[in-house]
Amino acid sequence: MAVKEFEKPTLKDYTSIPSVEKDATSHLAPFKSKEEFQSSLGYPGELVDNWQEIALDKMGDLLKKYRSLRVYLDSCMQCGACTDKCHYYLGTKDPNNMPVGRQNLMRGVYRRYFTLPGKYLPKLVGAVDFTKEVLDEWYSYYHQCSQCRRCAVFCPIGIDTAEISMAAREIMDSVGVGQKYCNEIIGKVHKIGNNLGLPEPALANTLEGLEEDVKDEINIDVKFPLDVKDSDVLLITPSADFFAEPHVDGLIGYAKVFHQAGISWTLSSHASEAANFGMFIGSYDNMRKLALRIREAALELNVKRIIFGECGHAWRVAYSFLNTLAGPFDFLDSRYPVPQHICELTYDLMNRNVLKFDKSANDDMTLTYHDSCNVARASNMGDILGGQFSVPRDIIKATVNNFYDMEEESIKEKTYCCGGGGGLLTDDLIELRMKGALPRMEALKRVVDDHGVTHMAAICAICKSQFSKAFQYYGFELDQIISLHQLVGNALIMNKKEL
C-alpha cells in the first residue's frame, strides 16, 4: 500500500532518550473529516470563515466548564520532568511531542487571549496569536497524542496532557476541522451501533459462525446470544471482537466463561460497541449520545447487569463516567458493580472455584502482559487497590504456567501506550504509530531475550490491532499478541453437559 517511506527506528537493548530533532514529524497529520461525517456529529463541514473568533469562544467555554484545563494551562513551571516520558517523543524525537511542548501549543494561545500579561506584553510571556499556521500545528500535534496520560504520572503537579489534547480537538471540531478516522466512526455508531458499521444481519451471521466453530472444536454448544430479552447480563464489547484477530478469540473466551458459570447473557445489536470515541475528540455531547445507546439496550433487553469486554478506553468511560453520562442505573441488580469488567467477572468466578483451569493447555506459550493505558491510569478493577494491575495478572497466572512481567518502568501505572490509542489507529498515521510503539517493543524484546517470552496478552482492541501491525514491523510475528480471555478460554475446564 502506498505508505510513505520513513526511517525505521532500531530496537535497542534499553530505551534511551534521543536528541531533539526539531520538526521531525511536523509533516504528519491525519486525513481531515469530510462534511458528511462532520455534520452528523453537529460540526461545521469545513473551516469556517470566522474560525478564530469561534475557536476562542469555544476555548473560553471550555476554560469555564473544565476548571482543570485552566489549572493545567496556568500551572506548568516548565520543569522538564515530562520531556522524556512520551512514547511519541522517544520514537519521533520531535520536541513538540514532549508533553510540555504539546501543551505549550495551546498554552501560547491561552496566554495571548485569556491572561492579562499575554494581552498586553505577549512576547514577554510566550503568548502567540492564534493564526492559521498555529491551527495547522495544533491539528498535527494534537493528533500525535494518544491521550495515554503517562506524562501525567511523572508531572509533579499532575498536568494531564490528554485533557488538553481533547480540548484542542473539540475546539478544532467546532470550527470545522475534524479528523476523518474518529468522526466517521462516531457517525457509524450513531447510525448503526458500532465502529465497524456492522449491521444486525451480519452480526447475527458472524455469531452463528462462532457457535459452529466452538462446537466443532470442543463439541459443546456454547452460545453467542444476540438481542435475547430478560438475560441476566448485557455484554458490551468492542466490535473488533466480532471482526478481527486476535480479538475474536477473546470473545470466545468470554462466551465460554458465561457458559461454564451458567450465566445467561446477551449481546445487543443496538449497542454493539464498547468503544466511545466521543472521549478521544473531547466531545461530551457525542460521548453521552454513544453511552446512552447502552442504557437504551439495557432497558430494552431488561437485563440485570452490564459487563464490558476487553476494550481499554471503553473501560475508562464505563468505570469513570457511565453513571453520570447515562445513569442512574437503578434498574440493574445492585448486588453487582455497575458496570462490571469481564476480568472482574472471571476473577470472581475463579476465586469462588466456579471456574477451574488446566494451565497446561497454554504450555505452548510464555506470556507477558501489556497494561493498556486507559485501564492502567484511569480505572480500577475488583475494588482492590491496584486491582486494574493485579486482577488481569492473577487471571493470567491462574491460566498459564509461564509468565514474566516486562520491566517495572514500562508496566502498570508507568505503562507505555501501544502507539495507536486515542483515535490514532489509522493508516494515515502509520509512521507515528510505528515510531510510538518503540518503547513497548524494546521492553518486550528484553523479556523475549531474557525469558523466552513468546506471547503478549492485552485487554484492549486498539492495543491488539496496533500490536498485530507493530509486531510485524519490528520483526515479531503478528499472532504473538493475544486476548487475555483467549488464555482463559484455552485453559477453562468445561463440562460437556448443558448447565
Add this chain to the structure above:
Amino acid sequence: MLEVNGKSFETDEEGYLANLSDWEEGLATAMAEADDIELGPDHWEIINFLREYYEEYQIAPAVRVLTKAVGKKLGKDKGNSKYLYELFPYGPGKQACKFAGLPKPTGCV
C-alpha cells in the same frame, strides 16, 4: 481518482473505490499492480468471496468468516490468516477489500 484503461474511477484519500458499482476486474488488477502484487486464482477466490459477502451483508466479512470460507473452498491448510497475509501482505481485511472495491473497514481493526 484512479485512471485504468482510459477510464477514471473516483476513490477516497486512501485509494478505496468511492462507488462499489464502478468496480471491474481490471481495476483490481491495476490496484494490485500498484502494490506490487500479481493477482492469481487464489487472490481472485478471496476477492470474489468478499464481493459476494458484501452484496449480502453490506459489510466485509469478519476475518474468521473469511478464513472459514477459504478453508472450505481451498483446503484446511489455507483457512487461516497467515495464508491470507501471504496473499495480501498489508492485511486481508484492508488490502483485499481495497482490490475488491469495498470500503475500508473502520474501527479498532
